[in-house]
Amino acid sequence: MSEDIKKFLYVNRKAPYGTIYALESLEVVLIGAAFDQDVSLAFLDDGVFQLTKGQDTKEIGVKNFSPTFRALGDYEVTKLFVERESLDERGLSADDLQDIVWEDEDDDYAEKPSIRIISRAEMADIMADQDVILSF
Amino acid sequence: MSYDVNGTTVEHDEEGYITNLGDWTEDLANVIATAEEVDMNDEHWAVVNFLREYYEEYQIAPAVRVLIKSIKKSMGPEIGNNKYMYELFPYGPAKQACKIAGLPKPTGCV
Amino acid sequence: MATLHTVNKSPFATGALLSCIAHAKDGDTVLMIEDGVYGASSGTNVSDALTARAGSVTLCVLGPDFAARGLATDRMLDGIKSVDYAGFVELAASNDRTQAWL
Structure with missing residues (x-):
């Protein structure tokens, strides 16, 4: 099995509700998680808006899917890379993002953070290190 | 297509999933379970x-x-x-x- | 270990082209397709940013998309290479991965 594991990166560059990209990406991630690959998610440009806390869609008649990001740990998706420059450009900081954690079964179910804030240069390195990049 | 729960009807799709998630009650669960031939324990x-x-x-x-x-x-x-x-x-x-x-x-x- | 990046939006509508060239690594190829080809014109407000990467990143434009939009070849930014559909396939095959900047 292990030799078949590929590195998949889902690149998210769109805000959550103006287009369907963000929700589609999340659904593909959840379905794709069944294939036991090495999955990472990248959030850059307007994609960082997907992870902000306090989203409330009641009045616009669409589903608020931001809580679903917190379920990703159950699907062994534990690497959410967020680009610092994209946050800065939008007047955001790490404190504006949801707390997203995963439970490490091998460490007595200790909760560990899934979000990792990285620089643009580090994001470029991560992109260059993938077998497959899926863009949304 | 609908379930009948003590005289009220609850809409469902062609596979039996209810249309409006807010319609759920424990009584409805029992009705769906019966339709599925599941004896709830x-x-x-x-x-x-x-x-x-x-x-x-x-x-x-x-x-x-x-x-x-x-x-x-x-x-x-x-x-x-x-x-x-x-x-x-x-x-x-x-x-x-x-x-x-x-x-x-x-x-x-x- | 190089990447083919495709950009299919006008740089005057979205930040995709600029984000792409900011993330591309030396040795990568950036291919402008569909409305992305507007970025290949000279004298625009993204020309300098593209020219700055032209030495380290291979900049390409899909010729048929460029021609379709009535963009004159003599207005193409220096250092950009025009490829046809076969060239597009060749680029996809010769790079290790493709990343679409939507």
Whole structure:
């Protein structure tokens, strides 16, 4: 099995509700998680808006899917890379993002953070290190 | 297409999933379970309640392996295993239990 | 270990082209397609940013998309290479991965 594991990166560059990209990406991630690959998610440009806390869609008649990001740990998706420059450009900081954690079964179910804030240069390195990049 | 719960009708789709998630009651769960030929016991209810709580928190119905892993953690490996879950819900713990729990069909099920 | 990046939006509508060239590594190829080809014109407000990377990143434009939009070849930014559909396939095959900047 292990030799078949590929590195998949889902690149998210769109805000959550103006287009369907963000929700589609999340659904593909959840379905794709069944294939036991090495999955990472990248959030850059307007994609960082997907992870902000306090989203409330009641009045616009669409589903608020931001809580679903917190379920990703159950699907062994534990690497959410967020680009610092994209946050800065939008007047955001790490404190504006949801707390997203995963439970490490091998460490007595200790909760560990899934979000990792990285620089643009580090994001470029991560992109260059993938077998497959899926863009949304 | 609808279920009849003590004289009130609750709409469902062609596969039996209710249309309006807010229509769910425990009485409705019993009606759906009867239609599915599932005789609800405490363990069925534990799974159904877990699914409803999971949906409330994360806005999705969990995939079956996520469900089983979570049940194993909360209720122990005697209940939280593939075989036992399929004994409780012969048509699939995620698909059938979600239907009884009044949730949409889990993402990834066809 | 190089990447083919495709950009299919006008740089005057979205930041995709600029984000792409900011993330592309030396040795990568950036191919402008569909409305992305507007970025290949000279004298625009993204020309300098593209020219700055032209030495380290291979900049390409899909010729048929460029021609379709009535963009004159003599207005193409220096250092950009025009490829046809076969060239597009060749680029996809010769790079290790493709990343679409939507």
